[in-house]
Amino acid sequence: MSFNLATMLRESALAGPGKDFLRFPAGALTYAEVDEASGRVATALRARGYRPGDKVALQLPNVPEFVSAYFGILKAGLVLVPLNPLLKAGEIAYHLADSDARLLITGAFSAEEARTALAEVPGVAAVLVGEVDATGWPDGTGAFAELLAAEGDDEIHPGAADDTAVLLYTSGTTGRPKGAELSHFSLYMTCTIGGQTFGTEPDDVVLAVLPFFHVYGLSSILNGAARHGRTVSVVPRFEPKAVLAAIERDRVTIMAGVPTMYHALAAADSSGYDTSSLRIGSSGGAAIPEQVLRSFEEKFGIPVLEGYGLSESSSTATVNPGADRRKLLSIGKPIWGVQLRIVDEQDRQLPPGAEHVGEIVLRGHNITKGYYKRPEETVKAFRGGWFHTGDLGYVDEDGFAFVVDRKKDLVIRGGYNVYPREVEELLYTHPAVAEAAVLGEPDDRLGEEVVAVVSLKPGAFAEPDEIVAWAKERIAAYKYPRRVRIIDELPKGPTGKIAKLLLREG
Incomplete structure (x- = not known):
């Protein structure tokens, strides 16, 4: 079967050639x-x-x-x-x-x-x-x-x-x-089914402040709009006033964002902006705190539906099925054609209930073909025919899924994934650093903040702010640690592995 994802754009152009696809502050295309x-x-x-x-x-x-x-x-x-x-x-x-x-x-x-x-x-x-x-x-x-x-x-x-x-x-x-x-097919199915499940309407205008280089912005927003012939209001960089101005200017109906954006908008002064066109919101990228969710909904008068997905699931894996059927703090149910299970350490399926927390595994049309040039990692991720997400959660008696934690140490800062080992490897190249551990610490605005705990080489000296500035020059802005703690020696477990749990508790 031949198919190219760009067919979505061509078909929407044939159906409505003069309809706005992209609206920018300086004009429309x-x-x-x-x-x-x-x-x-x-x-x-x-x-x-x-x-x-x-x-x-x-x-x-x-x-x-x-x-x-x-x-x-x-x-x-x-x-x-x-x-x-x-x-x-x-x-x-x-x-x-x-x-x-x-x-x-x-x-x-x-x-x-x-x-x-x-x-x-x-x-x-x-x-x-x-x-x-x-x-x-x-x-x-x-x-x-x-x-x-x-x-x-x-x-x-x-x-x-x-x-x-x-x-x-x-x-x-x-x-x-x-x-x-x-694949072309997985991306097509994800934006097609995801959009239908979420409930897009012909005249919807979707806010695009999430970056297109990220799976959420690329698949759920850009592809989703092209597939269903919707208009996209593009905000090149997130700033509350710029978002509020775009909502008013372009009559945005769907707000799509990560929790930090909802937090900032809930706290922003929105007086003087007409946001009455908004009818629904979508949140992903990280779990949204209940207080943030309630504050935003009370202020703007719209429901925010939380979903779940990963790069490997072409963005969308689960969606809350409508404002009248959602469960607060749940990531919803799998979209059509996608299966979700909760499994234990032996990959045995666990029964429903909050007391049965295990790893979330997925399979369906939306899942990656595998990791490029990494057959061993692909086999490991797909053991038993299911993609292992590394996320921990449970499913309730009604089939709604809940994420409770990350299986490993992934830090999600403002909706961006920060992988501790990558930052740690950089810190180990600092001339004064002997050992390093990178953690995520709770942050009201960003969800989590990147924090490093380091020990120094004998005779070496460095100030925390100097290490922060050094890392800032060598790694992307969303990855470098904003805080560094220097201690004499990092705690170790029986095998000599750095005990991050003790660092978190300390």
Whole structure:
């Protein structure tokens, strides 16, 4: 069976060519305009010699070029590798090399780090968005405007439905980030069924303040809108006043965000803004505190439905089934075609009840094909035919699922996953640090804050603020520890492993 995810854009453009697809503070783009622009990108990429299956890394914030590049990559049968614009050079180089990317599309915001990264990964070409100094870039580096100027056949590559569309990098609690292969079919089914379950309406306008390089923003918001022909109100960066202004300007009906956004909006001064168009909210990325949920709902007068998903589940795995049937603090029920179980350490299914907490495992049309070039990790994650999420939870007697904790040590800061080992490995390279442990500590605004506990080498000296500043220069902004505690020696367990539980208790 042949199928390409970009068909969603084409069909919506045929059904409503003049309808706004994307609304930005500076203007709007219709479905026909985005379809045409992405077709030009696809034509240009083919002309440059890229062939189906080649990887293209895209490192941009929520700007029009992200969307035209994304659908252009899909139309050409290429594989998207979305990268956070906040990544540092070493992180970018790792992703490019591990994914076998042949091209990086990046912009002014990330230019300095990207240019340094490309020097470490020979053979990767670059395309630059906006006004970027071309000095020091690889030979053949071009401008994104050149892609948009291409003319030719606007064919959508008729690949197989199970071909990889997006290689989305994620991490477990050990090892380096790994690429989850999401197919055209899994992404299509997820946004189709997820949108139907959530209950989208023809005239809905969905807020897009979540980044498109993240699975929530890419799959649930951007793909979901393209699939159902909805309009997206794009806010390039989260700021409460910018969000409130977009809601009023674009008559936003669906608010989609992570708990920290709801917390900030609940606390913000919304007087003077007309938010009466809002009818429903969607929360994901982390568990939303009850107080935050109630404060936002009371202030804005709309229900917020919590869901659950991972990069490996193409975003959506469960959704609360409507405001009149939801359960507060529950992640809802599995979407159509997806199964969820709670299992013990021996992978035996546990019965319903809050007293039966175990690991959440999933299977269905939305699950990743596996981890790119990591067969052993893929087999481990899919043991018994179920994808093991690493999250702990339970299911009640009515089939509603609840997440109670992370099985490992994952820190979720403001909706972003921060993997302690990655930060610890960086801290171990500090000349004064002997040992390091990274933890998540509760934070009212962000959900969790990244905190490091370190011991110093004999005779070495460092101040906590100096270590924070050092890490800030070498790792993405959402990852570096905001607080560092220095102690004489990190506590150990019987096997010599650092006892993080004791650090948390201390």
